[in-house]
Amino acid sequence: MPELLFLLLPVAAAYGWFMGRNSLKHKELKGRANITRNLSSGLNFLLTDQEDKAIEQLLELLDIEAATIDTYLALANLFRRKGDWDKAIRIHEKLHKLKLPKLQAQQIQFELAKDYYSAGLFDRAEYLLQQIVSCEPLREAILKQLFSIFMATHELNKAVALAAEVEKTKSKSLRIALANMHTQTLQDKLSEPAQSEVLPTAYSNNLAELASRYPQAVRPRYELAKYALLQQDTATAKGALLSILKQKPQWSAELLPMLSQCQMDADEWYQLLTLLADKHHNISARLLLSEWLAEHGSTKAAEHYLLDKLRQQPNIRLFQKLLQLRQQESAQAAEVLSSVEELVNAYLASKVLYNCRSCGFKTRQPYWLCPSCQQWETVEPISGVDGR
Template sequence: MLELLFLLLPVAAAYGWFMGRNSVKHQELKDRTNITKNLSSGLNFLLTDQEDKAIEQLLHLLDIEAATIDTYLALANLFRRRGDWDKAIRIHEKLHQLKLPKSQARQIQFELAKDYQSAGLYDRAEKLLVPLVRQEPLQEASLKHLIALYISTHEWGKALQLTDAVAATSSNSLRLALANIGCEQLKQEEEDRASQALQSLAEQYPKAIRPRFELAELLLANQQPKQAFALYKSILHDKPQWAADILPLAKRCQVSDEDWYSLLSQLSHKHNNISAHIELAGWLLQHGSDKAAEQLLLDKLQQQPNIRLFRTLLEQRKQSTAQGADALESVTELVANYLDKKVLYSCRNCGFKTRQHYWLCPSCQHWETVEPISGIDGR
């Protein structure tokens, strides 16, 4: 009898293993059935525009299955693009509570910070973004959002504290942002201190326009026209499309005829700038070269059709010929009325159009992207 018991032990063990395995499979099958049921219910709520119920149903699944996080991230991003910040926040907050690998957890933290920022909860967004500015690969993106946050709240000092972190990236847009933020901070400074700080910004961020532009304005106001003219020339060397705004200021710098003619010639012949064509024609008129001025305008019009050049030519002919002056006057007035309604600036990043210049694009929030327009109506 004892021998029979020993023989039955392996059978009992095998039976136990078999029943246990079937029990595990049964539980897994039951869990999967519940997941499918809840997922189906959630999707049904979404399809019937019952989004709040759908979110509750889908978030309940996170306690069971965390492997579908990418699906939840996509859903939260969809809500954020639609402007449903509260729904995106609820999903990302639930994901943020899960124990996940560091890379995935940081990505969710970044997405949640974006939700808070979009919803105007800047203090919460800042708290999540600050630790991420030193973490790759989210460093640059986190810096852009954090600096954008400080721009919205006009906390220029906090933004400038990120100088070292920005220097560790290769982002030119972030450097331009800090250069302009530095200029914003200097608005309340005394003139002498502002001049020194602008000089430092111009040297630290050589690709930025605004520090040089505002420094030149200060120098011109302090009766230092030569230094101001040198700065205006450096801006035009880097950004000849800014001639429409820079040339009237540079003209006040009391430069010699030779230097002024040299600058206008370079901008006109090398860069085909409309404002330079017009200024050069005016310079030729002042020096008694009426025919040369008219020929310059005609040649440039043939090469580069432009309404502003055409108006300048009409005005010149109206002054030089008494016959038909009345007819030319009416045409000139029509052209002037047409140009008065045209936009003067356009953002090269988002296409925003305006008659007023902004250092910070109101549409896409990029610095120094709003520039004078080109083309048939350009300057």
């Protein structure tokens, strides 16, 4: 009999293990059934436009199962896109309280900060973003969000303080944004009555440093050239303007009049205009070349030049210049041509001069910051038939 009991012990142990495993499976299946039932209930509330009840139902699941975080993130982002920021905030705040891997927790914190930004709670958004700005996978996106906050709150000096973080990224747009905001802070400081007499040299040096550190940006060099001309420092202005033209020849309409004040010799000026006109097909350079030909050669030579360029590249401004030259030749034709020129002027007065290469925003005024998409230095002179 004891031998029989000894033989039955393994059987009893196996039976106990089998029943215990079935019990765990039963509990797991029951838990999953509860999750499925709650999830289905929450989705049903969503479908019947009972969003508040849906959120409460779905948030209860977070205490049971954290593996569905991606679903909640998608739901919160959906609410944010719809403008239901309070609902998105509630979901992200609940997720933010969970114990998650560091990167996932930082991602949720970033999403919560975006909710706060959308809701106009800039201080809360900034606080959360400053905590995770060194997170490498998210650094660029976080900096862009912080810069948006600083522009909204007019605290551009805070962007300057993040220069070291910007340098850790490869983002050209962030460098351009930082250069523009830093330039604006320098201009604001210079305009203060108490500083206007003691900072001119420092202002010029700071702009030169910015231009050297951020060659991708146009504004520091442009402001440096404009200020240098006011100080009659034509050498500094010339260097800055030529540097911009080499990088952005489409800005010739704005820069060539400034460059003409920099005491360039005749040959250098002619070579520059020829380069811009022939290599870059710039309309402003061609207009100035036609004036040069009329002054140093003859009106006929200028007319032939304009006609040749009009055949290559039709442009209303070149046509307008041709009309002006023709009026100088014949008093009889001047009356007729002047009426045509008036029509051309009226046409040009209605046309935009700049557009944003990022969002397509059109305007007659130049902007460093696009009013539409809030991108820096994307509003540029237009090209084509109406271009300059």
